[in-house]
Amino acid sequence: MASLDILRDPAELERFAGQWPDAAQADGGAALGTSLLWIESWFAAFGAEGAPEIWSFSETGRWLGAIPLVRRREPSPWRVSPRLDVLAGAANVHTPDYGIAGPSPDRVLDAFCRELAARRHRWDRVILTRIPAASALATDGPRAFACHGLSWLRLPTAFQAKIPTGQGEDAWAAARRSLVRKTGQYRRALERQGDLRFDMICSPPGSDTAFEQFTTLESAGWKGARGSAISSSEVTRRFYSTLVRRAAEDRSLRLSLLRLDDRLIAASLAVVSGGTVYWLKSAFDESLARWSPGNVEHLEALRRWFADPEIREIDMGATLPGDTKERWVHERRPVYAIHLFGRRPSCRAIRWDLAARAYLKRSPLGQAVEARRARRRGSGRNL
Numbered sequence: 001m002a003s004l005d006i007l008r009d010p011a012e013l014e015r016f017a018g019q020w021p022d023a024a025q026a027d028g029g030a031a032l033g034t035s036l037l038w039i040e041s042w043f044a045a046f047g048a049e050g051a052p053e054i055w056s057f058s059e060t061g062r063w064l065g066a067i068p069l070v071r072r073r074e075p076s077p078w079r080v081s082p083r084l085d086v087l088a089g090a091a092n093v094h095t096p097d098y099g100i101a102g103p104s105p106d107r108v109l110d111a112f113c114r115e116l117a118a119r120r121h122r123w124d125r126v127i128l129t130r131i132p133a134a135s136a137l138a139t140d141g142p143r144a145f146a147c148h149g150l151s152w153l154r155l156p157t158a159f160q161a162k163i164p165t166g167q168g169e170d171a172w173a174a175a176r177r178s179l180v181r182k183t184g185q186y187r188r189a190l191e192r193q194g195d196l197r198f199d200m201i202c203s204p205p206g207s208d209t210a211f212e213q214f215t216t217l218e219s220a221g222w223k224g225a226r227g228s229a230i231s232s233s234e235v236t237r238r239f240y241s242t243l244v245r246r247a248a249e250d251r252s253l254r255l256s257l258l259r260l261d262d263r264l265i266a267a268s269l270a271v272v273s274g275g276t277v278y279w280l281k282s283a284f285d286e287s288l289a290r291w292s293p294g295n296v297e298h299l300e301a302l303r304r305w306f307a308d309p310e311i312r313e314i315d316m317g318a319t320l321p322g323d324t325k326e327r328w329v330h331e332r333r334p335v336y337a338i339h340l341f342g343r344r345p346s347c348r349a350i351r352w353d354l355a356a357r358a359y360l361k362r363s364p365l366g367q368a369v370e371a372r373r374a375r376r377r378g379s380g381r382n383l
Contacts (some may be wrong), residue, residue: 007054010043019063029272034101045239057111076346084124096278098130105136117148119353126340133334151341159332161316169306184297186292194261198300201255202311207248210255214267218283244289247271258297266297275312
């Protein structure tokens with residue numbers, strides 16, 4: 001039987017570094033979110049939002065895997081009961097995917113459910129988000145939760161926007177002939193304005209300077225105005241600066257820069273893990289929006305990745321119907337949130353409330369509202 005060791009310090013995961021699976025074998029394709037690179041960077045920045053609890057499981061001296069969690073206290077939604085003890089997955093809006101880290105996700109899932117059932121008095125809710133459809137938590141989780149008598153809900157939240165590279169660039173471009181042709185026209189228009197140059201930073205020389213230039217460009221645009229830019233939050237900035245530094249050290253960084261003469265006009269931040277490029281952030285100079293510099297930069301980066309034999313697919317992040325990034329992708333794969341509920345009456349009420357909201361969202365009225373939102377997203381800002 002697997003034994004549990006709760007790690008309070010994320011640095012303790014380093015002792016399992018030699019047993020960490022290749023990212024290509026990660027739980028349900030959750031390669032970046034379950035990598036040691038991501039987990040340590042995430043806790044270094046966001047760990048203060050709660051008390052880190054990394055549930056690590058071993059059996060007869062062999063490490064099976066871990067589930068990175070954060071314990072925190074939250075008010076009851078209706079303020080009719082004491083504050084709730086919540087175990088939340090170490091994931092947030094910046095996380096591309098979340099799952100079980102380690103070589104044996106199925107064994108870890110069963111042991112995790114057993115421990116949750118035995119510790120019901122120590123938690124009121126468990127909230128796990130950003131879970132890919134192929135993850136053990138999404139596919140086998142419902143069976144495991146039911147077997148251990150846990151009350152649960154699995155709710156779809158968004159989609160992963162994917163571009164498989166096995167088809168080749170020509171096939172991808174043929175399916176998006178209008179987009180590629182229009183982007184080519186924008187590129188030629190920019191070339192008439194000056195010297196247009198594309199660079200991709202993958203290693204430490206120049207990565208810190210390039211990252212600073214990227215954050216400056218992003219802050220100057222609509223993301224800065226809305227407060228969603230990296231520099232809008234000191235915690236977010238610390239997370240991405242740590243991630244970029246560590247990714248550059250192991251050469252998994254892909255920081256794309258498009259310059260007009262010496263002026264940065266578009267950029268994107270990506271990290272490679274398990275043969276997948278995870279597109280995390282992008283920005284462009286809005287004074288040149290009529291020539292779509294973001295689209296020009298995206299197309300140049302895609303061509304580099306299609307030509308790289310080690311890249312199997314490109315993940316453009318979470319998307320909803322109508323998002324502009326859907327023009328670029330071939331596949332949309334569901335992303336789920338899993339909620340587990342304790343025995344308090346307030347926990348049962350929260351479950352009923354979430355289930356009712358999910359039902360209404362699937363109703364004809366809810367679908368009409370979602371379709372309207374999709375149309376509004378489709379008329380959003382240029383990349």
